[in-house]
Amino acid sequence: MAAEGLSKHFGDFRAVHDLSFQVSRGQIYGFLGPNGAGKSTSLRMLLGLIHPSSGSVTMLGQKVDPRHNGVLGKAGAIIERPDLYKYLSATEHLRMFSRLSGIKPDTARITSLLQWVGLQGWEKVPVRQFSLGMKQRLAIALSLVHDPEIIILDEPTNGLDPQGIADMRALIRQLAGELGKTVLLSSHLLHEVEQLADHMLILSKGEKVVEGAVKELLDRTRMRVEVRYLDHAGPLQAIAQSAWANMVTRNETGLVELEMKESEIPALNQWLVDQAVQVFSIIPRQSLEAYFLSLTQSV
Amino acid sequence: MMLALLRTELFKIFKRPRTFISFGLITAVILIIELALYVDGEKFLAFASQGLTAQFDIQGNILNGYLITFIILQTLLIHVPLLIALVCGDLLAGEANMGTLRLLLSKPVSRTKLVFTKLLAGWVYVFALLVWLAVAGLLTAILLFGKGDMMVLKSTEVVIIPMTDVAWRYVLAFGFASVAMCTIAALAMFLSVFGENAIGPIVTTMGIVVVLTILSTLEIPLFNTIKPYLFTTHMVGWKGFFDMPVNYGAIGFSLAVLLGYTALFVLATIWIFNRKDILS
Numbered sequence: 192m193a194a195e196g197l198s199k200h201f202g203d204f205r206a207v208h209d210l211s212f213q214v215s216r217g218q219i220y221g222f223l224g225p226n227g228a229g230k231s232t233s234l235r236m237l238l239g240l241i242h243p244s245s246g247s248v249t250m251l252g253q254k255v256d257p258r259h260n261g262v263l264g265k266a267g268a269i270i271e272r273p274d275l276y277k278y279l280s281a282t283e284h285l286r287m288f289s290r291l292s293g294i295k296p297d298t299a300r301i302t303s304l305l306q307w308v309g310l311q312g313w314e315k316v317p318v319r320q321f322s323l324g325m326k327q328r329l330a331i332a333l334s335l336v337h338d339p340e341i342i343i344l345d346e347p348t349n350g351l352d353p354q355g356i357a358d359m360r361a362l363i364r365q366l367a368g369e370l371g372k373t374v375l376l377s378s379h380l381l382h383e384v385e386q387l388a389d390h391m392l393i394l395s396k397g398e399k400v401v402e403g404a405v406k407e408l409l410d411r412t413r414m415r416v417e418v419r420y421l422d423h424a425g426p427l428q429a430i431a432q433s434a435w436a437n438m439v440t441r442n443e444t445g446l447v448e449l450e451m452k453e454s455e456i457p458a459l460n461q462w463l464v465d466q467a468v469q470v471f472s473i474i475p476r477q478s479l480e481a482y483f484l485s486l487t488q489s490v
Numbered sequence: 491m492m493l494a495l496l497r498t499e500l501f502k503i504f505k506r507p508r509t510f511i512s513f514g515l516i517t518a519v520i521l522i523i524e525l526a527l528y529v530d531g532e533k534f535l536a537f538a539s540q541g542l543t544a545q546f547d548i549q550g551n552i553l554n555g556y557l558i559t560f561i562i563l564q565t566l567l568i569h570v571p572l573l574i575a576l577v578c579g580d581l582l583a584g585e586a587n588m589g590t591l592r593l594l595l596s597k598p599v600s601r602t603k604l605v606f607t608k609l610l611a612g613w614v615y616v617f618a619l620l621v622w623l624a625v626a627g628l629l630t631a632i633l634l635f636g637k638g639d640m641m642v643l644k645s646t647e648v649v650i651i652p653m654t655d656v657a658w659r660y661v662l663a664f665g666f667a668s669v670a671m672c673t674i675a676a677l678a679m680f681l682s683v684f685g686e687n688a689i690g691p692i693v694t695t696m697g698i699v700v701v702l703t704i705l706s707t708l709e710i711p712l713f714n715t716i717k718p719y720l721f722t723t724h725m726v727g728w729k730g731f732f733d734m735p736v737n738y739g740a741i742g743f744s745l746a747v748l749l750g751y752t753a754l755f756v757l758a759t760i761w762i763f764n765r766k767d768i769l770s
Binding site: 240276 | 762
């Protein structure tokens with residue numbers, strides 16, 4: 192899936208400007224940005240819900256056109272809230288959306304999908320009785336009913352309780368892992384994208400700030416690494432004479448804190464072992480939010 | 491695909507309790523009118539035909555099922571547009587309000603097909619409503635009041651239609667009324683394309699129908715030039731089937747105006763909807 196020079200203006204307001212990116216088959220691609228960055232507008236343009244002011248979207252080699260959106264048969268999506276027909280049951284939704292996707296409703300597939308998203312026992316219950324998490328899971332099932340190759344999820348954990356968030360993240364991992372789908376995931380939560388995505392794009396004020404492999408991007412930033420060790424003799428003196436000295440931000444009895452890249456942690460660990468320091472823990476406390484803010488506020 | 495879409499749209503319309511409120515209301519109004527006429531019908535008829543009885547000797551079952559149905563139709567066909575607006579004004583705006591429009595359009599459904607099938611589903615609802623009106627009205631009226639020659643009182647004449655000559659007129663009158671109500675459905679759907687909730691299109695549809703009906707009925711020369719071009723003027727064209735002889739030319743013109751408006755509303759809806767950004 193690719194976007195090329197995608198822009199959208201609402202009157203004088205520039206919601207998205209010259210956005211280009213490419214999502215490869217099988218990736219979980221994170222679409223990251225603060226609220227109002229233009230994520231939903233971009234995703235709506237990908238699905239042909241919003242007409243771009245300029246630029247184009249290609250999905251599986253076909254151009255997406257709001258008037259002829261046959262290519263959407265190969266995509267499934269949840270955009271913002273999981274709004275559903277309150278008076279219909281989960282099964283009725285799945286049967287209806289099977290037909291809309293051009294396939295005959297298959298009872299066995301519907302049952303297995305509902306089981307997969309953890310809604311067994313709720314098949315015949317009207318959606319008005321569902322919690323937000325259950326609606327979100329049904330929306331995932333709806334997006335999968337026609338076995339699409341691409342899944343687009345816009346802020347899928349918004350409004351969910353901690354258990355709901357954990358369940359949703361597990362489902363997203365399964366989408367890419369077990370089912371081999373390509374997932375485009377938008378979120379304003381950096382740690383969510385970090386946990387789930389292989390690649391990510393950071394969007395701010397409608398413009399792309401940075402794009403690349405998540406590990407690579409996160410490695411560009413320095414993190415706080417907290418080392419707790421067994422020492423009754425006071426602060427770790429050896430570190431002051433070592434190559435790590437200029438990275439030390441705090442050094443007190445039993446605790447030393449350094450600012451470094453993630454890739455430097457194994458070398459630090461090795462040095463501590465060589466120095467016979469008895470380490471309790473090495474905890475990287477990455478300042479992801481600071482990194483995110485520095486990028487998004489610089490636009 | 492069109493059939494599958496139509497099936498889902500009909501399923502959605504007939505799954506909602508509000509759809510059946512219309513059927514309930516129509517039944518209630520029919521029964522109220524029939525009960526009132528059953529109790530006090532003779533007085534009503536004497537009042538309505540007071541000028542005639544002085545000059546003519548009227549015999550037989552004048553207050554029969556056919557006349558009662560005509561009275562019911564005259565009363566109800568003014569209010570049925572409200573019931574149609576309630577459902578058809580909700581077809582697009584209601585989906586936008588619920589947030590389900592983006593769910594629908596993120597499936598491989600062409601916007602033109604979606605508008606068409608929603609409108610078709612709306613028309614099926616209109617047709618079902620009118621069939622119900624015909625069956626409930628005509629059957630209960632005939633059961634309660636029996637059959638007889640039909641006397642139609644007009645402002646300048648009285649038309650007596652033999653009992654054997656009535657049935658086909660009702661069939662064609664209901665057919666014509668269906669076309670008129672389909673125009674209202676298309677108008678409500680057209681207004682629905684602008685709204686993010688159904689109240690606006692429903693109220694605006696009713697507002698337009700009420701204002702244009704007033705313009706159509708007011709006998710003011712200023713409005714006479716525009717009257718033939720207002721769809722509301724032609725919505726009562728079904729009454730033409732109870733003329734002797736039937737003026738097919740006038741009925742055909744009314745039908746053409748109604749179909750022209752319907753086509754205009756449908757094409758405008760498709761044109762606008764295809765250019766609309768789905769932001770709800």
